[in-house]
Amino acid sequence: MGEQAALERVTDPVTVDTLASDLRALGVEAGETLLVHSSLSALGWVAGDAQAVVDALREAVTADGTLVMPTHTPQYTDPEDWSNPPVPADWVDTIRDERPPFRPEVTPTRGMGAIPECFRGYPDVRRSAHPLYSFAAWGSEAEAVVEDHELTYAMGEGSPLARVYERDGRVLLLGVGHDVNTSLHLGEYRADIDADPVTREAPVRRDGERTTVTFEDVETSTDDFATLGGAFEDRQEDAVARDTVGAAGARLVDQPALVDFAVDWFEDYRAGDAGG
Secondary structure, X not given: OOHHHHHHOOOOOEOHHHHHHXXXXXXXXXXXXXXXEEOOHHHOOXXXXXXXXXXXXXXXXXXOOEEEEEOOOHHHOOXXXXXXXXXXXXXXXXXXXXXXXXXXXXXXXXXXXXXXXXXXXXXXXXXXXXXXXXXXXXXXXXHHHHOOOOOOOOOOOOOHHHHHHHOOOEEEEEOOOHHHOOHHHHHHHHOOOOOOEEEEEEEEEEXXXXXXXXXXXXXXXXXXXXXXXXXXXXXXXXXXXXEEEOOEEEEEEEHHHHHHHHHHHHHHHOOOOOOO
């Protein structure tokens, strides 16, 4: 969305104060654990851009709570598998050998949006060390949420997603849908469904040296996440709050209820027709 379109979506500038007020009206509570997926452009014209959104989220959750965002880095997946767009075959080895190692403190996100990219750079934010599927967190439980993020089964039981679940956290979908809702991956890992095993590797820095780590995982898919999310909202209306934040439609979702629903839904539909 361009600047003019963002201006046309609102009658007044969206600010830290108006965003914080809208978040509280939606139901965001001081002291809670909140996992945020977001679109800056959906909010309309924001005075201060992504920084204003991060500040408003911090104000709403407060330092007694914990704010969490995905800070994934798909630029560290295998370039041989890239398809949107693919890279020339003779580039693959160069990319693998020459890309800098993942470093939680400095490596930028890719494809995650402006808000988590801004958030991960705040000096008091902590980021997990997974080279593909890291999460960043701020607040009272930040370290506990992101520490010891296991390399294997990256969004399963050893991930920050499971730590949010343990804390009865909620998911804020801020101008985005369930198609980007990473908590549904936790449901994938917990469900008794067939998933193809895969071995991944990525460069990291350890003891000051570049090294390649290799780890096991399973193939995941977001293809049916929107359908699953719609089914959840239809069947568990009490677990979802809806309102407008800035110019964006926003939903506040009970994460454990969503994950538990997803486990059953995947077991019912992944093996056959993924209906609602």
